[in-house]
Amino acid sequence: MTPRYKSKKVVVTGGSRGIGQAIAMAFAEQGADVVITYNSDFEAAEVVVNEIQKFGSKAKAIKMDLQNNEDRCRLVKESYEFFDGDIDVLVNNAGILTRRPFIELSKEEIIKVLEINLLAPLFLMQEFAKHMVRQQESLLEQSKALKDYCIINITSISKKVITHGLSHYETSKAALSQLTRSVSVDLARYNIRVNDVAPGLIPTDINRNQWQANSSIWQKRVAGIPLHRSGTSKEVAQAVLSVVDNAWMTGTTVTVDGGRTRNWSGTEINENSRQSVIELSKPKL
């Protein structure tokens, strides 16, 4: 059987580990060629590239810092060169999370989180969309059918579930989700679909300090999930692929969270969990 993404060309930012790695592997498993980006962990990125190539797919890792505008431009240029001028799917996955009480947040920390989680995806959407639009216009001129281009932003249920110490992170994800909706309308006439996938609690490096020690905060966070477990990076990757598969889906959020956002009604479990996080996030005045 031919893999369903045999001729697809995909870029996944932050594909070196965690959720991004699972997304990159899920595409490769279905035959897609994949560019991943990484910032610091060259060895992890190399492992992912080797694993992708085992599926018979083309793969490349590009080192970049999403805060750096030159790096962002280089990513666009090198990706399109690698893929001979056409890319089907962009997944803006890379992101960072820092936890600090609002009144202790420095301007630098706020800007860093907004740069990486919001402004970098915005810039990449713009630059990739310019190429996609040119491609569609060329197809129109030749009276050919438009391609199905897809941009997916990884947001978070943090845009809805508010936790102490995450005001800057939550704002970046809420804004990225809103941007997704707005851009989807602009790009719809070119048949470029723009959606976001909002994961709930997934054990990765981003929250390693909580799950590795199986801390009481982690246990309480899990207890607040109706399906009584955290999710896996693979389950988020499956949600991403489901968006790619549905050619009529645009401007929407796919939430994959074990029911967590359906359970935010101030129940006892959630109140306990909230108290633990309050302890963690008390300002040091």
Ligand SMILES: NC(=O)c1ccc[n+]([C@@H]2O[C@H](COP(=O)([O-])OP(=O)(O)OC[C@H]3O[C@@H](n4cnc5c(N)ncnc54)[C@H](OP(=O)(O)O)[C@@H]3O)[C@@H](O)[C@H]2O)c1
């Ligand atoms: N895990 C969760 O519970 C959860 C829940 C909701 C949403 N999310 C979102 O899912 C996405 C992936 O998170 P994750 O849990 O997989 O995190 P992770 O394991 O910490 O991976 C983060 C990825 O982003 C890259 N990255 C970090 N800073 C970067 C920078 N300045 N420039 C370029 N790349 C950078 C990292 O590259 P290096 O490896 O080279 O450092 C890595 O590939 C994030 O947007 C996160 O906000 C996660």
